[in-house]
Amino acid sequence: MTATDKNFLTTSSKSTKVIGSVALAAGALTLIFGLIVAPPHIEQGQSARLLFVHVPSVIATYLSYFITLVGSAIYLRKKSLFWDRVAGASAEVGSVFCAVLLFSGSVWGRPTWGTFWVWDPRLTSTAVMFVSYLGYLAIRRMDMEPAARRRRSAIVGILAFVNVIIVHFSVDWWRGLHQSRTFEPSDVQIEGWYLLSFFFGTVFFVSTQAWLLIHRFRLSHLESQANAAKLDQLIDLRQSGDLGSAQTREKVV
Amino acid sequence: MFEGWEFVTAGYGFTFLVLAVFGYLTVRKGKRISREVPPSKRRFLD
Amino acid sequence: MTELDLTPSEPHKSPLRSKRNLLIGLAFAVVAVAIGAQAISSARVFFLNVDEAVAQRAEFEGEVIRMQGIVLTEPSENSTDFRFALGFNGEQTLVDHIGVEPTELFSCGQSVVVEGEWVGNEFQSSQVLVKHSEEYLVENAERVISERQICIEPSDLDSEITEILEL
Numbered sequence: 001m002t003a004t005d006k007n008f009l010t011t012s013s014k015s016t017k018v019i020g021s022v023a024l025a026a027g028a029l030t031l032i033f034g035l036i037v038a039p040p041h042i043e044q045g046q047s048a049r050l051l052f053v054h055v056p057s058v059i060a061t062y063l064s065y066f067i068t069l070v071g072s073a074i075y076l077r078k079k080s081l082f083w084d085r086v087a088g089a090s091a092e093v094g095s096v097f098c099a100v101l102l103f104s105g106s107v108w109g110r111p112t113w114g115t116f117w118v119w120d121p122r123l124t125s126t127a128v129m130f131v132s133y134l135g136y137l138a139i140r141r142m143d144m145e146p147a148a149r150r151r152r153s154a155i156v157g158i159l160a161f162v163n164v165i166i167v168h169f170s171v172d173w174w175r176g177l178h179q180s181r182t183f184e185p186s187d188v189q190i191e192g193w194y195l196l197s198f199f200f201g202t203v204f205f206v207s208t209q210a211w212l213l214i215h216r217f218r219l220s221h222l223e224s225q226a227n228a229a230k231l232d233q234l235i236d237l238r239q240s241g242d243l244g245s246a247q248t249r250e251k252v253v
Numbered sequence: 254m255f256e257g258w259e260f261v262t263a264g265y266g267f268t269f270l271v272l273a274v275f276g277y278l279t280v281r282k283g284k285r286i287s288r289e290v291p292p293s294k295r296r297f298l299d
Numbered sequence: 300m301t302e303l304d305l306t307p308s309e310p311h312k313s314p315l316r317s318k319r320n321l322l323i324g325l326a327f328a329v330v331a332v333a334i335g336a337q338a339i340s341s342a343r344v345f346f347l348n349v350d351e352a353v354a355q356r357a358e359f360e361g362e363v364i365r366m367q368g369i370v371l372t373e374p375s376e377n378s379t380d381f382r383f384a385l386g387f388n389g390e391q392t393l394v395d396h397i398g399v400e401p402t403e404l405f406s407c408g409q410s411v412v413v414e415g416e417w418v419g420n421e422f423q424s425s426q427v428l429v430k431h432s433e434e435y436l437v438e439n440a441e442r443v444i445s446e447r448q449i450c451i452e453p454s455d456l457d458s459e460i461t462e463i464l465e466l
């Protein structure tokens with residue numbers, strides 16, 4: 001086995017190692033600044049520290065689902081497998097971040113609002129967004145003709161983004177409990193240590209997102225290549241005279 | 254003054270745990286599955 | 300047998316997988332319907348500011364609504380339930396809350412959302428949720444007495460409310 005072969009026995013590479021190191025460093029800084037250096041909040045006490053994971057998880061979720069939108073749109077135009085896989089991988093990553101976003105929001109809601117969950121427009125639309133992308137991922141795993149499945153999931157990948165827009169503007173469109181957006185470009189209502197911790201949190205989430213996206217993309221590529229390799233093997237077996245007895249078939253598949 | 258460390262711990266714990274487990278499982282599956290793919294087809298950006 | 304079937308499509312289309320597809324589809328349908336139903340039933344609960352809720356009191360008599368306003372007084376201490384005055388836009392009303400105690404963020408000047416219904420001139424609440432601002436200010440000795448934590452003078456309250464709260 002040559003060195004090149006060995007390199008390809010994993011989904012990691014030089015670039016993911018660099019991105020991964022950035023993520024680890026930023027994660028450590030988020031913990032240090034977010035949990036130790038930043039002082040407690042004037043009203044919320046310690047619980048405001050959840051800001052440094054909650055809001056960055058929103059950013060990473062939006063970004064992931066946006067990449068799914070772009071990948072789906074390009075797939076429909078160019079029918080490129082590359083963009084289909086980007087869209088799928090990004091939705092997987094985005095859904096993990098969306099779970100983090102829902103959980104961190106929920107444990108923040110209890111000590112501040114007084115409840116883990118309320119059917120507020122922002123929370124409800126976020127739950128719908130989460131489920132709709134899980135549905136998108138389910139469609140990608142459905143048993144149907146591959147090209148049709150790619151086309152259908154691309155259409156769903158585009159439609160589901162409508163929900164992301166609804167989530168984002170829900171605090172302006174309807175009355176609810178959830179606070180409005182803290183980070184308006186013109187008017188940042190956040191103080192020094194909090195801003196710095198939030199910055200590290202954002203770097204941590206976005207670099208983790210990039211790292212996960214690359215790995216998931218490569219994994220989905222490997223999965224389809226592995227399936228193709230299995231099929232080749234089956235064909236070889238048939239050609240070599242072993243007519244695919246149940247036992248050999250089982251061994252391969 | 255208002256505390257709330259237990260909620261902070263739960264939130265941070267869940268976040269870091271979920272991301273770490275998801276990343277670990279992804280890498281592990283990638284290592285396993287790449288052995289089933291012929292070397293010439295392991296390139297990712299074709 | 301020399302014939303080869305090289306059709307690559309559908310390598311394993313078993314009834315089991317179709318059944319799985321159906322189950323996944325059904326599970327999502329159930330979750331989507333559940334969330335949708337919750338969202339709709341929740342959207343049907345009117346969300347009014349105190350002034351609107353007071354103006355439409357007769358209209359909403361006996362109906363569960365959400366009311367949003369600013370806390371005007373400390374909660375009364377001489378009863379088992381949680382009573383306080385809530386105001387917005389020049390209107391004020393008395394809220395009588397029975398249920399889970401609000402969080403420590405509950406204080407004068409804070410925005411809260413109460414869910415419940417009108418019983419006479421009183422709003423009977425089953426849930427008090429504290430809205431919090433999107434401002435992230437750190438604890439600071441000079442800021443401890445911020446404007447938002449000052450309750451309004453009893454003389455500025457409706458006499459009916461001061462009587463009940465015994466201010």
